[in-house]
Amino acid sequence: MKSTIQDKTKLVNSVFSEVYDKYDLMNDVMSLGIHRIWKDKFIDWMNPSRNSSLIDVASGTGDIAKLFSLRNKNFSTITCVEPNDGMFKKGKSNLIKFKNIKWIKSKAEILPIADNMYDFYSISYGIRNVSDINKTLKEAYRVLKPGGRFMCLEFSKIDNELLNFLYRNYSKAIPTLGKYIVGSSKPYEYLISSIDAFYNQEQLLEIISKNGFTNVEYRNLSNGISAIHSGWKI
Ligand SMILES: C[S@@+](CC[C@H](N)C(=O)[O-])C[C@H]1O[C@@H](n2cnc3c(N)ncnc32)[C@H](O)[C@@H]1O
Structure with a gap:
């Protein structure tokens, strides 16, 4: 069990060390820019009030922190958490002008943060990559204030047969795109297999609930290509 967790940590770290420089470009190309609409919808559903605080985990290049901050004219306080050196550097430099981040x-899985600190916890396309989802959710619960909200954006399962067929065929081309844009197909082979192996909407809802959150619900985006899950610490 321990070695499986270490293997996943190593694999995921090597994936993001390879892609960090072209991560934003590749996201735009792969999703035809649609990930930006999904991320906007994520912040819409959060609907943060002016001075709210956010911890954004698996921040990558900082898209969610930036959108959250802009939504409230930079009155919020935001902490970005990211373990990979390359993604961390890229994210920090992307958001250098944001003094509130x-x-x-x-x-x-282990956040160096005190209990009950934040109004919102977000994790966007990150939960699929963690080595221990239960530890991650327990930490999310711990750092949220009572009344705080957990929000997760992740690839999910498509509820339409024709779209599923088209998407599966399109997915086969993604490693080749990766080879041209990033210089390696391997990270994108990982991407496709990790999406396949990940939980469906109902399974993820159950895991979030089992880790203490209440009123857990989800919304599909583009027929479930992605989904947003929301839960509360009451
Ligand atoms: C697909 S990127 C998502 C980046 C960004 N949140 C977005 O929506 O574009 C996944 C990120 O999760 C990070 N990550 C991987 N394992 C992690 C872990 N155990 N804890 C926190 N972040 C992790 C990776 O380094 C990477 O930056």
């Missing part, structure tokens, strides 16, 4: 290099 600080960065911590850490994994989701």
